[in-house]
Amino acid sequence: LTHTRAGVAVSAQKCGILPISQQSTFVLGSLAYHEYEGVAFRDDEKPRLQKDLGHANFLVLRNHGLLVCGKSIADAFLSMYTFENTCRIQLDAQAGGELTTVNPQIVTGVAQAMRVQTGGLGGAFAWPSLIRKLERTDPGYKT
Structure with a gap:
């Protein structure tokens, strides 16, 4: 879950995610929306969140932010990115x-x-190169 400026701004737009870029096409194929119910700390909201997410990997929490699901940390990270x-x-x-x-x-x-292009690897396709880049730019990240 993120509360980034851009994510919250788009979550507040009635139009939602628009099909206007290559990046949006990756999201739109597995996108769902959840209406704002206030601060999301109540247990009674969980079933509605689960229902709204369904089989999607991307969820816009209206007037709140963005949420993703992934089979791995790599998938979730690249999805959120x-x-x-x-x-x-x-x-x-x-x-x-x-x-x-x-x-x-x-x-x-x-x-x-994308499944064909990445050989079905999903986030694992790019994850090793992202870790190598992180190790070059900030080798102390593990501590």
């Missing part, structure tokens, strides 16, 4: 003028295309 960038791109694009949208047929095929 993509989700956050989707929101940033959307806000930037909206500030720039009239938007063009991605063809819905392309959106539908993106998930399968």
Whole structure:
């Protein structure tokens, strides 16, 4: 769960995630929404969160932020990274003028295309290179 500026801003937009970038196509294939119910500390909200998430991997918590699910830490990290960038791109694009949208047929095929491209590895495809980069830039991260 994140409360980033871009994520909260898009969560407050009635339109939700728009099909306007390649990044958004990765999100839109597995996206759900949960209406704001106040601070999410109540046990009675859990079943509604689970129901709204369903089989999706990306959840916009309206007026609150973003949530992702993944089979691994790598999958969850890369999903959140993509989700956050989707929101940033959307806000930037909206500030720039009239938007063009991605063809819905392309959106539908993106998930399968990515499974083929990554050999079905999901986040594990990029995770090792991200760890190597982290070790170069901040070798003390493990402490």
